[in-house]
Amino acid sequence: MKITNLYNVEAIQGPIDIFIGAWGLELRSLYWVKQLSKNKEIRSKYILRYAERVKSDALDPEIQVVDIKDEDNSDPITSIVQDHLSQANEALTILIDYSSMSRMLYARFLKYCSLNNLGVKLNLIFAYNIAEPIEPPKPKEQRYKFGPMPEFIHLSIPNKPTALIIGLGYEQKRAYSLKEYFDAEAVYIFRTDKYSAPEYYKLVDTHNQQLLNQLESDHIFEYSIKNISYANKLLTDLCDTLSKDYRIVIAPCGPKPFTLICLLTALRFDMVDIWRINNEGDVVNKQPTDQMVYTGVTFHDEGQ
Numbered sequence: 001m002k003i004t005n006l007y008n009v010e011a012i013q014g015p016i017d018i019f020i021g022a023w024g025l026e027l028r029s030l031y032w033v034k035q036l037s038k039n040k041e042i043r044s045k046y047i048l049r050y051a052e053r054v055k056s057d058a059l060d061p062e063i064q065v066v067d068i069k070d071e072d073n074s075d076p077i078t079s080i081v082q083d084h085l086s087q088a089n090e091a092l093t094i095l096i097d098y099s100s101m102s103r104m105l106y107a108r109f110l111k112y113c114s115l116n117n118l119g120v121k122l123n124l125i126f127a128y129n130i131a132e133p134i135e136p137p138k139p140k141e142q143r144y145k146f147g148p149m150p151e152f153i154h155l156s157i158p159n160k161p162t163a164l165i166i167g168l169g170y171e172q173k174r175a176y177s178l179k180e181y182f183d184a185e186a187v188y189i190f191r192t193d194k195y196s197a198p199e200y201y202k203l204v205d206t207h208n209q210q211l212l213n214q215l216e217s218d219h220i221f222e223y224s225i226k227n228i229s230y231a232n233k234l235l236t237d238l239c240d241t242l243s244k245d246y247r248i249v250i251a252p253c254g255p256k257p258f259t260l261i262c263l264l265t266a267l268r269f270d271m272v273d274i275w276r277i278n279n280e281g282d283v284v285n286k287q288p289t290d291q292m293v294y295t296g297v298t299f300h301d302e303g304q
Contacts, residue, residue, distance in 0.1 A: 001113050001122070001299040003264060008229045009125055009294030015041035016125075018084060018094045020077055022101035023049045023065075028129045028288035029100040033063070036095075046080050048105065068105075077109040081122075091121040098256060099129040100286075103276065104149065107263050111151040113299045114267045122299040128257050130225065130293060131286035133199035145278045146181055152266045152274035161185040163246035165238065167262065168211075169254025170203040176211045178251050178277055186246060188238060189220045190231065190258060196224035200255070225257060228295045232261040239269050251275045257293050264297065 019042045023029045033045060037060070045063045066076050077096070084092060098106050106126070113122060164184035166175045168191040179187055189212070194201040205212070212220070221238070223231035235250075242248055250272060252259040266272045 001115075001117060001301055003114070003267065003297060004300045005296070005298040006229055006232050006261070006264060007296045008227060009296045012036075012040060012095070012125060012294065014093065015043060016095045017043050017088070017092045018080065019045045019097070020080060020094065021047050021097035022099075022105070023047045024100045026100045026131075026286045028131055028286055031288035032097050032099070032127060032129055032292065034060075042095075044084065048076055048101065075105075075108040075112065077105055078112045081109070085118055085120065088120045091123055093123045093125070095125045095127055097127045097129070098260070099127070099131075099288075103252075103256070103259050103263075106260070107149055107151055107274075110263050110267065117301040118299075119301065121301075124297040124299065126257075126260055126295045126297065128255075128260075128293045128295075129288050130197065130291040132289055133197075133203060134286065135203070146178070147276060149274045149276055152263065152272075154271055154273055158247040160245060160247045163188065163242045163248050165190065165235070165248065165250045167191075167250070167252035167254060167258040168204055168208055170200065170207055171253065172207040174277055175208055175251075175253050178253070178275075179211060179214075182249065184249070186242070187215060187219060189215060190235065191220065191222055192225045192255065193222040196226050200225075223258075225255060226293055228257045228261060228293065231258060232264070235261055235265050236268070239265055239272060243269060243271070248272045249275055251277060253277060257295060260295060 019033060021033050036042065047063050047065050048068050049065050050068060068074065068076055081094065096106060162182060162184040163186040164179065164182050165188045166178055168175055168189050191204055192200060221234050223234060239248055250262045250266065252262045262274055266274050
């Protein structure tokens, strides 16, 4: 399949065939499926429950629970969608609430979509709840873990210098540690602007001054978290320019909507690698708000 469109979704039109969310320790985990169910027709609802974190079964009886583990290498989203493909006519509309979801879960599903002809059009709506801004956990020395995302890494020996693109998050030393680790010839930063998420902007600024002070202004790109299609255009244009002379490594440290477009960009470009950096510190319990960011992605079979 191929990506034929990526767009901002202002409002969800029509019924949703499949809803898939994730249930962990965050209070926002189940927030949006409850809100959405009040005024939208959802034909099938699934929650991926992190069994090691959540013991409760207190859910709407219409929701089907799929237990997963933190370090699980399975692909539950793909398994759920495959079960519905035989009953689909021409298209499936799938809403994925990835607010509390591990990036590997939706990364594996996107990779699967890009490699297989499924016989139907997939209208994917990725939903992200903008959490209440809170201070990040304090980093523990030498506890960051770097590594490529297995589905988004090229194993050939690079024959070009490296350009590192970092999606800036709010955790102290995280992005700077990446820069030091790669020692890249060119470094670029993507960050949310001060208008769409002012409190988050301040936190990012406070915890990343060392890195920001080392970069020229034309290596720093700002975007609205509520206009992800614009951020996607900026990232696509930059990768298109850099690909002629550089091996490109993208390391999204935050926020999750930027991680999503990084994965989609890597599907469209050869020799773009996605790396992740994990902090083994405490899990942050993020509180929900009424602000949602919807990103639509359409997949068609090749030749359609």
